[in-house]
Amino acid sequence: MARLKNDIQNINHIFEASRNVVIKVGFNGLKMADVAKESNLATGTLYLYFKNKEDLINQTYLSTKKNIAEILLFDKNENLSFEQAFKKMWLAYFHFCKQFPAKILFVEQFLYSGFLDEKILEEAENFFEPLNNFLKFGIDNHLLKNIDYTILKAQLTGAIHEIIKINIKQKKELTEKEIDICFEMAWQATKLN
Amino acid sequence: MARLKNDIQNINHIFEASRNVVIKVGFNGLKMADVAKESNLATGTLYLYFKNKEDLINQTYLSTKKNIAEILLFDKNENLSFEQAFKKMWLAYFHFCKQFPAKILFVEQFLYSGFLDEKILEEAENFFEPLNNFLKFGIDNHLLKNIDYTILKAQLTGAIHEIIKINIKQKKELTEKEIDICFEMAWQATKLN
């Protein structure tokens, strides 16, 4: 079989496998043997890359959070109004969630899975500085409602996640019209009237 | 020890114990021995009331969903405007979530725990007919945005749940002012402009 160690491509395959297993059977149903199978590897091989199950799960989390944060890095050189930038970001996040629901569900469920390592959690939070600053800017400049930005952020992401969950459960695609209304809801909720 | 069989009071204690364990260590960390301990019962005793672990968890879910649905049964005889009724319900749900975060977190996490029994899920959905009808009324009468009511419902409850999670994680109480802003966010998001 192909060389794997330090091969980022293949480690990402393991991460993807973990997420796929979680999305199918939940964190409780995550068995090392199943992750191995989904990765086309032997069970023992996983232990060459991860200290144990907890480590595998935490590393998957960290990697996935990084993926998500990258989506939210928007180009400050573009000359957009705050509302335009807000919409651009919202749509980028929305479509990312739609395209990679397993990533979103994994990180959401991880927080309450019982596998969480505080250190990893903190490390992941750092990826989101740019988003935090964007929201702070909006609040300070009276463009967004004046409320703790963690709440604002949670409302925005939480709303999108709920839609994605419905998407998955009901296997029903949202129409353009519906996506537009969803954005309107987010904007009406957060903007300062 | 006291007689327990068919004693609803005590079965509720077991449910509460399950939720407390889940909130502490997640579904993955839920061990029968720990639930028993938290209930002041022997492990074996749990099997007098529940067929197995899966059954215990599903019954806890069903009972908890019922609790939640009861909060949302509002008195139709009161002569409130739609917005007033909406606010009353929102606040009732918000305060319920604040008071019983374990109930909310349990049902949320349950959906992705890997223990879910479709039958039980459906049964629980029936409790929420009144809420569904309320939202449908709002949509049909052009008081709420015209979007699938499951999305509307998810947005409303999801937003509150996110706040509650922050409440727990940061151990920071929301001020009256903040709660008011949160309601405003929900109303601005859902009402038809």
Place this chain on the structure above:
DNA sequence: TTTTTAAGTGAATAAATATTCATTTATTTT
């Protein structure tokens, strides 16, 4: 091409935990 090193395997083992059941304790009936 042979030797050496690195990677991968999966059956065997260890550890964790769900479930059972012989026994004890409490309650109800006579």
Place this chain on the structure above:
DNA sequence: AAAATAAATGAATATTTATTCACTTAAAAA
């Protein structure tokens, strides 16, 4: 208050699943 019934117990057992390691296979170096 003795006998009969019902409930509760928790150590022993069964089951599940994480982890290890002796061995195989592949890649790199000599």
